Amino acid sequence: MDKQAFVELANKVASGLANEQELSLYSNYINQFKGNSEWNTQLMGNEAETKNELLKKINTALIVKAIPFYQKTSFKYLIAACIALVVTAVGAVFYSNNLNSLKNKNKIALENDVAPGGNNAVLTLADGSQVLLNDTDNGKIIEEKGISITKAKDGQLIYRIIDRGANSPSNTEQVIAYNTITTPRGGQYQVLLPDGTQVWLNASSSIKFPTYFSAKQRNVTLTGEAYFEVSKDKTKSFVVNVDEMSVEVLGTHFDVMAYKDEESINTTLLEGSVKVTKNNESRILKPGQQAKVKGGIQVVEAAADVLAWKNGLTSFIDADIRTIMRQVARWYDVEVKYEGDIPRRLFTGEISRKANLSELIKIIKLSNIQLKLEGNVITVMP
Incomplete structure (x- = not known):
């Protein structure tokens, strides 16, 4: 595959438009790339240094991980996101004749960063x-x-x-x-x-x-988001109260997300059984289900990234930019502003919560959304 064909395929993967055959072709090409004995030093730089740099980016910047009880097609898109990160790393090599120059640019970019x-x-x-x-x-x-x-x-x-x-x-x-x-x-x-x-x-x-x-009930009150592993006690149910909603259990594992700036209060069940109640309406969840409370109670299949934060990851699956930026603002304690008409695009990716903000910005930029970080403010532009 020549460089132009690779770039066209890489752009397709990065934009999320690649089909399964193209994803497979790209994956095979990357595997060949990692083991290719024909190395153009003038174009790609020192072979050992460049490959180590690429592998470091792949291994540390993006960690693809599926939560066990969700074995759904969304995992395919997580793989695609990982491949998309490789596109960025490999593309940087193709377009730069000097790896040291690339490192210097990254160093300058990181000077304006958020831990x-x-x-x-x-x-x-x-x-x-x-x-x-x-x-x-x-x-x-x-x-x-x-x-x-x-x-x-x-x-x-x-x-x-x-x-x-x-x-x-x-x-x-x-x-x-x-x-x-x-x-x-x-x-x-x-x-x-x-x-x-x-x-x-x-x-x-x-x-x-x-x-x-x-009392007969173990009552707690929550704002924001928390994951619970409730100690079993058949004589005392455990109740999480959020505004006019409550989640009642005897002993189980579940997550409640109740941020004021989100569209709904979400309760996700991992193990056991919970009863979600608002006013006079109640629904009982099974593992892998999520109750969305907004006016009434809607039960849906839970997404695979619900517990990413608890497992040390920032994760998004088919999420729009505003949903992602709400996560970013809370974890990195930054302000988010929007300029212009932001296109409706869905993003999929995962990165360690230990990563600096600049690393997350790199992933989002793969879909041609422009982000500018100045001090403690991120500006999102089309």
């Missing part, structure tokens, strides 16, 4: 006092009313009941102490609740919960 978010949250205690968890040393943070709060080495916040008797409020007193954990934009956190339930909080989220569960 990813990380473990960052604020714990608000019942008396209103606050603890900045990212600044707090590992070990015991506080002990009160029969509860020990500890920060583990991995950053997880752990609640343990040490005395449910004398130091705990009695039912007759009807006094319940609540704590709240809040993540800012660019933050995430994990907490082990007093009943053993594990919660992963996404960026710009909060969860309010009692320091011990004494």
